Structure formats: structure tokens, C-alpha cells
Amino acid sequence: MPAPKLPEKRWSIDLEKTIQEAHYADKALYNRRYAFKPESGKELFVVDTPPPYPSGTWHIGAVAQYSMIDVIARSQRLLGKEVFFPWGVDRNGINIEFTVEKNTKRKMKTYDRAEFLNLCETTIETFTQAMRDTARRVGLSCDFDREYLTDAPDYRSVTQSIFVELFKKGDIVEDLRPNIYDPVEGTTIADAEVERLPRKTKLVDVRWVCEDGEELVISTTRPEMICACGVVVVHPDDERYQHLVGKSVQLPLETAGRSTTVTVMQHPSVKSEFGSGILMVCSFGDQNDVAVFRELGLTPFQAIDLDGNMTEVAGPLQGLSVLEARKQATLMLEQQGALVQVVEREQEIPVSERGKNPVEIILLKEWYVRQTHIQDRMRELIEDITFHPPRNRQFLIDWMDNISIDWPISRRRWYHTEIPIWYSEDECRVVVPPAGSYVQPWRDHPPAGSRVLDRNTREDLGSFEELKSSLGTITGEEKVFDTWMDSSNSNLFVSGYLNHPDVFERAFPTALRPQGKEIVRTWLYYTLLKSTLVLDQPGFQHVWIDGLGMDPWGRKMSKSLGNGIDADSVLECGAGGRTGSWKVKGPDGSVSLRANKIGSECFRLWKACDAQVGDDFQINPEEIEKKYFGVLTKLFNVARFASQFEVPENLEHAPSELAPEDRWILAEFQSTMDQVRKSWENLDIYTATQALKTFGTGLLPSHYLEMVKSRLYDDDKAAAWTLHRIVRDFMSAFSPVCPFFTHHVSATVYGASAVEVDAFPASPLPELNPETEEGGRLCSLSTTLQDFNGRTWAAKKEAGIFLNQPIENMPIPEALEEFSATLTRMHQLV
RNA sequence: GGGCUCGUGGUCUAGGGGUUUAUGACGUUGCCUUGACAUGGCAAAGAUCGAGAGUUCGAUUCUCUCCGAGCCCA
Known part of the structure; x- marks a missing residue:
């Protein structure tokens, strides 16, 4: 038996980690594969990645969701799009203030403001690094070199510019109104x-x-x-x-x-x-x-x-x-x-x-974004957005039906984007900065290019430089923005708003907003509100809303219940031969869960095909391993088996002398691939992965391989071509789900990585496509064929003979006439 | 209190007004070391699709009520 090109006996977590580390280590190669190149000429597909909030640990349900966003990003690349899969980190907000207060046992307002901001920044940086590591461990193909931080000047300046724009238009108002107020945090x-x-x-x-x-x-x-x-x-x-x-x-x-x-x-x-x-x-x-x-x-x-x-x-x-x-x-x-x-x-x-x-x-004087007047228009614009799953549109509309008051956006906190405004001494005029600048009015003076406006009418009275002396002593606003004021322009920011107008023109509405359903009423709603107010456009083409990760009993994971499962422990399970074990509090006491190996590929495969998008999903490491690691083993073995036969020089063109079973499996494969391509186009991860799994672990190994084994050993070129062509294209189509696995197989056996394929594999023999007469005929034989093979195997078993021994009285069905030579040899029919 | 989801073999899950057999996987049981694969292969058993009522020639699929779970809101 020739030595297989794939040397490893099976897929392992250590192998996965080696491939993964190499993947991220070579930056130039990484960027060639995954960085956003808007000038490539391809259709743009910008993903508004949810920037995670660093808080120490990353919820495993969220990690699972991010891995599915990655599947979408990779599948869009496979379909030939120029994908921008940004990596951002949301670092504004009260959580980090709390953490610093807790760590130092000192309340925020007892600090000097600048000193406190420094403390927040250094603290959040350590958490941020942990998230970057996990992001890579689960295989995200983000453009990490373009990382954005919501507490950085370039991001905050967009928030401030939008504020000024809406302020001038009168969509932002200040008013003394009843406000919900937290007296403890002030x-x-x-x-x-x-x-x-x-x-x-x-x-x-x-x-x-x-x-x-x-x-x-x-x-x-x-x-x-x-x-x-x-x-x-x-x-x-x-x-x-x-x-x-x-x-x-x-x-x-x-x-x-x-x-x-x-x-x-x-x-x-x-x-x-x-x-x-x-x-x-x-x-x-x-x-x-x-x-x-x-x-x-x-x-x-x-x-x-x-x-x-x-x-x-x-x-x-x-x-x-x-x-x-x-x-x-x-x-x-x-x-x-x-x-x-x-x-x-x-x-x-x-x-x-x-x-x-x-x-x-x-009653407080606060800043508000007017939103009640625009609901009808928003509703119209939302009509143009495709929701995945469709029913989630209703979640959003339900929330919108409940909107009765404007959105208060000012907060009396510190580690947030500052409200960019100064007040004249007589409080009748205000100063606002020019677009594109980031200001901190509590300690800065208005920058060059600032304008003076009438506080009530918003009339532009002239430049700050000219009017400076008439304003008296100006006072900078001390208040900051609600963090959703920042988050709600993430799609504008990643699509190039203000910073890259040429890209923005082609990239907006942003192709995809992926997110969890628990923040529909905040993140999604506020983003759409802003797109409506600022641009009068729908913010997205697609909104993809996933369910929540639950514990093995279907309950929400929470610290108080003690039913959380750490993401890193699942991704690392099996590395270095170390098994994983988890103590989880169930409804009837503590339960011990064990698994030998999971890793990112198995984890992703599980999330991709265990449940439809939008449903809550239960996370049980034992089940993940049992149900899906075997799939990887099987696929790896198929590839390994194939890899012992010489790869034909020209995989593009089919040899003319294909056997009937080669034509049959090619027709079946094409039918699978058509379904996969359609599913990737529709962001339907579940259907795509199921189709690949069914074909790759069922029809291909159990029937086709058994039928052509002897031909392969006889050095039959047509059989080798068929098998290799299928395995290679299969790896390409499957690469969004298991990038490292498919990379390894394709790079080792075919010398070209599946993760670099930027066109969905085309059919090698269009005359066998399932919608053609011949293709349809061949596909229709599959049931009979499987049935005959099954019956023959069962009969041998019944008779107590080995599968490679001859058997009598197994007439080949008439429909399978063309396969009779192959079947006779395969089953030793006499 | 309101809204929205959901309830399918032991477990998770697909489907969806009717082709005498309801999808797949895990688990269970049995068999098998067959020229890729025992971290494997093959096979079998296992569900009247939450309960009740209605619409229909016909419902697991539609409608209503109830029970149970979850999410969101007041």
C-alpha cells in the first residue's frame, strides 16, 4: 500500500493548534488571506462585528456566536466577495469604572478625572489582550491589524461628529425632563x-x-x-x-x-x-x-x-x-x-x-436624541433589511411599538466619550468642534475650526476664533455619552463613514449585522435609529440574530447559578493529551462533565450544524465531542485514504473514460454543492454544513469508496481523478466551518490552501448537474444503489461470511444495470 | 399583567395539511479487526410529534383553550 500524503493517523487537537499558530504567526500571509482590500475590485461585504466588551472572561455562548460570524465571513470570501471582517473592542462604559473602583476600593468621584481615566485604560488593556487570544483560538479571520477600540480618538471622533451633525439638525435636544436616575452611581x-x-x-x-x-x-x-x-x-x-x-x-x-x-x-x-x-x-x-x-x-x-x-x-x-x-x-x-x-x-x-x-x-436637564417622530420612517426602511431568521424582525418591531419617549444620551460618568460642547458665559450660545476631531471639553479648549451656534435655534453665528471674545468665559460640558451612543455607529465606522468616503459609498448599507437577540432593543435599535437620522437609509442589508448559549438543561448561564462553562477550557480540551472536565450545577445538584478532545474545529462544527440560527442552544462539552469529533475523524480518514493515490496533474478537466459510478458520485456531489452554495449565499450555515456532513460521512465513503476501491488499487486514473476532485472541492466548500482542518488537508495533498479559494468550486462536468436529464437520472439511482449495497452487506452478515467473500443469489436490480461490473467485483457476486 | 418564541424516540435536533415506513446525530443493544478508519465499521430496537377541543375527506403540521419552558417588556 502506498504511503498516504497525509502522515497523521487522525485529526488531533495538537495538530489543530500547530496549524493554527502557524496561521496567525505569518502576518504577511495572514493579511494576504484575510485583510480588507477595498481596491480589489470585488463586491464589498462589510461585517459589523459586535465589538466585545472585555470583562475578564468571554461567555462561551458569545464565543460560539463569533465563530459563526467567522463562518459567514469565510463563506462570503469563498463566494468571491471582498470581505471586511473587522475586529473591534468596546471599551467604553460603566463596567470598567466599576472594576477600577472595586480593585482600588475607591469611588470614581474621589479621583482626579484624568488619573481615573488612566487607571481605566490600563485595566481594560489587560482584559483586551485575553479576548484577542481567544478570538484567534476559535479561528476568527478578522482583520486584526485594523483593530479599532471604541475608547480611541478615531472612534470617539465619529461619535462626536455625529452628535454635532444631529445637534445642528435639531435631532438632539436638551431638556428638563423626568429621567431614570441611579442615585448610587450618580x-x-x-x-x-x-x-x-x-x-x-x-x-x-x-x-x-x-x-x-x-x-x-x-x-x-x-x-x-x-x-x-x-x-x-x-x-x-x-x-x-x-x-x-x-x-x-x-x-x-x-x-x-x-x-x-x-x-x-x-x-x-x-x-x-x-x-x-x-x-x-x-x-x-x-x-x-x-x-x-x-x-x-x-x-x-x-x-x-x-x-x-x-x-x-x-x-x-x-x-x-x-x-x-x-x-x-x-x-x-x-x-x-x-x-x-x-x-x-x-x-x-x-x-x-x-x-x-x-x-x-x-427631573434633570439632559441631552436627548429625538426618536418618537421618526418611527414610521424607520419602519419603512427596516422593510428593506433581510432578517435571519425572519421572525426576528418582529422582536425589533415589538420594541419599537413601545417607544414613547426620547432617548436620553447624557451620563454623569467619566470613562465614556465626552459630549463635545462648550457653553458661553450667558449660556445662550454654544461652541462645537469641527467634524473629525476628538475633544474633551472638561479639560480642552475648543480646537481650531470650532463653530459658535445659537443654543436654541442652532443658527451658525460664526467661527469660534472670531467670536471668542464675545462669549465671555466658556464652560466645557462635563457629561459624557451613553455607551450605546458609541456602539450605535459601529456600522458607520467600519463601513468608512467620514474616514474613507470612497469606501463608504460602496459599502453602505453595511452588508451584515450579526448579533445576539438579547441586544435587539439596544444595539440594533439604536444603530438603525442613527442610520435613519443621519442618512435616511436602512443600516444593513442583512441582520443575523442568534439565540443565547444555555447550560445543558436549557437555562441561562450565570454566575449566580454556577452553571457557566469556560470557553478556553473547551477550546483547549485535548491539547497535549489533557482531557477536560467541568463541574456544572444542574437543577438536581452538581454534575461532572468530561471530554477527551474538542478544540476549535469540533466546536465550530457543532455550532454550525447542531441547531438553526436564532434558537437558543444548549452547551454540553460531552455532547459536542460525542456528536462531532467523529465527523472530523471520518472526514480526515477519507482524505487520508484518498491521499495515498497519486493526485492527477490536471484536476480541472475530467478524463474522458469515467466509469458509471464516477459519473454517479459526481452528479450526487454536484447536487450537494449546489445546495451548499445556495446556503452560503443565504447565510444559512446549518443547511450548508448538514449537506456537507451528510455527503462526506455517508454516500462518499460508505458507497462510492467501497465501489471504487479495487479500481483505485489497480491505479485507475478515472477513479483517482474523481475522488481527488471531490475531496479537494469538498475541502473548499467546507473551509468556512473548519478552516484549519481543511487547510491542512488541502495544502498537504493538493498544495493549495482551501482558505485561499475565492470562487465557489465550479462543476467539472456541467452535463451531470442535477438539473440536467443525465444528472437527474443518476441522482435518482442513489436510493436503489444504497439499498442494494445495504441488502448485500446484510445478507453476508446473515450468512456469517466476510464482506470480501463471494455471495450467491444477489441479483442486481435492473435500474443498476450500468453498475453491474463494479457491483459484481465489489461484492464478489457469483 | 402584556408581547414574542418554543414543547417531536432516553437526550439533542430536522421537517412540515395526505405518497401504507416522521430526518439526522448522540446514547442503548447486537454483530464485525473486511486491502483508509476500533478515538472505527455494520445493523437493530426505540416517538401515535406537550394535553384537550375545533377546522378538514384527512393534522404532528392550521385555529382556539389549557399546561410547561425561555426571552423581552410593563
């Missing part, structure tokens, strides 16, 4: 950043007294807010209380600087079955209060200050924190005999997503 937050946590709270029934002496009972969980009460409301259909409407009632607690009574009115938002069915509306206890105040045109009270303490209006409670005030208010109500009862109940309270602190709604 910052405003957006609707989308609020989550709800169940907590025990005390529901207090308080006795209020009308002007005519009638008593009524109102239930509230927030008695400290009585001082900010603007109205008492009942449901218009609630017959019990209609006689109260229009009456005035006494506030049961002492206040200062305000009327001591409020009027009873009607409002449909009251839940009559809740408590007594009477509701006090305060500025602001919750979102409903905001709505009622607005609808009834009431003037709100400012009851809580920026530190989360009660203000003057709270009278005796002034200066107390909200929680202390609540206790004190309950006590005072009790002493006055106004307390009817206190019931402990489970309630969901709104907290900030990042800090888990109970949030308050207070």
Missing part, C-alpha cells in the same frame, strides 16, 4: 438599561382625609413620596369613588413650600382591584406617574436630589435618604394614627442593569 440611565428584581417591600395603607371629613385609604409602597403627590386618582368606572372626584384631600404628612391638599381626579390607568382602588400620583414614583402628570398637565415636584436624598419639599424628611425617609414616614404616619396597616409583599422593583441599584425618576 448617573442618568436609559429605559433599556433598567431591569426588574423581585424584592420584599412593605405595602402601607394610609388614611387620608377629605375636606368634608370623609376618610379614604390609599395603599402605597412609597410613603416618603407623599410630599411629591400631585393628584389622587380613581378609575372612571369605579362606582365606589365617583362621589370623591373633584374633592380636595389633605396630605397625611407634613411638607414644605407647597399646597397641603390635592384634588381627586379620574384616570383609566388605576387598577381598581389593587389595594383600595385609590391611587396617589407622585413626581415620580414610577413611569405611570410620569404619564399621569403629563396627561393631566400637573407641575411636578422635585422630591429627591442627585444624591438620592429627600429635598426641602419633604419637610421633616429633608436630607434623609430615600430608604430612611420611607421608614421615618411610616413611623410618623403611625404616630399620627394615619396608618391603617402594613403588609409585606413580593414586588418587582426597577433597578439599574449595571449597578443593581433601585432607580428613581427625577
